[in-house]
Amino acid sequence: MELGFEEKDFLACCGSTKFAKEMALASPFASLEEAVRAARDIWFNKVDVNAWLQAFSAHPPIGDSPPASHHHRTSPTSAQWSKGEQSTAIATATGSTLQELSEWNAQYREKFGFVFLICASGRTSDEILAELKNRYPNRPIIEFEIAAQEQMKITELRLAKLFSSRAKDTIDQHPAVVAKKVEDRVSIIGGHLTVTSEATAVKTSQIPTRTRPPITTHVLDVSRGCPAAGIEVRLETWKGTQPRPSFGETDIGGWIFQGSSTTDNDGRSGQLTSIVNVVDPGIYRISFNTGKYNPAGFFPYVSIVFEIRESQGKEHFHVPLLLSPFSFSTYRGS
Incomplete structure (x- = not known):
């Protein structure tokens, strides 16, 4: 069964309007894997540098909530997802860590001109701070490429959430097939972003969890x-x-x-x-x-x-x- 989405749905996954338009044109998708393949092709091959920067700007600094001034370009869904993705970091942060993150975020933006971007799902505040410090010495051209890769990780994770949400809306039509496919696809995209339990690892080890060569x-x-x-x-x-x-x-x-x-x-x-x-x-x-x-x-x-x-x-x-x-x-x- 193919699932169709609107431009606003894809804008919640990635804050680039060009990306969202291209994804909406490519929709509907027969599976999450098909949507991820299209997303990677559009992100890396069809949008320009301005689209990358627009997507970066839709993210609040790690440890912060989206400011009021960003509400016109950050959808409620995107803001909610961002909060969930940073939940581990916020839960493990101390006052001093948040202060240090804020200071390093400011230094990073001053050097590179955009927000420090990392797929924060499942990462502690200490891990994120260490990665920020590790990437700060990079040359701008290298850091720009890394940020684009991190944005794609976030987009893939949110596409999985989008498909999961849509499947719940249509589950009465295909209760067994749709639920099972979405559960598996979410595991495929989310597997490399968060630490799974031993039981989940055994289950997912039997199906391909990569969408590209290693x-x-x-x-x-x-x-x-x-x-x-x-x-x-x-x-x-x-x-x-x-x-x-x-x-x-x-x-x-x-x-x-x-x-x-x-x-x-x-x-x-x-x-x-x-x-x-x-x-x-x-x-x-x-x-x-x-x-x-x-x-x-x-x-x-x-x-x-x-x-x-x-x-x-x-x-x-x-x-x-x-x-x-x-x-x-x-x-x-x-």
């Missing part, structure tokens, strides 16, 4: 200020004679091919590995054919080696490349 990347050409399209990307994992490659390792055959793709017009790679619930621990390497992209540059290719530990199997690893002809940098995104 390892992703994108390339940004910082010399041109735009995504780098057409770069060949290759993912490998270490299976050499030694448990892990060391500096100067000569066991060339130890790297085993996992997948490859080419960055699209938004600088994002295609699928490099299968969509699995738990990614295998080990040493991974993403290589970029930068010499073909920029023959006059300094780097014939760039390889980024990173480790996924056994305890991190359910996490997502976004490893971007920020590239110019004579320098490059990377970071772990989300």
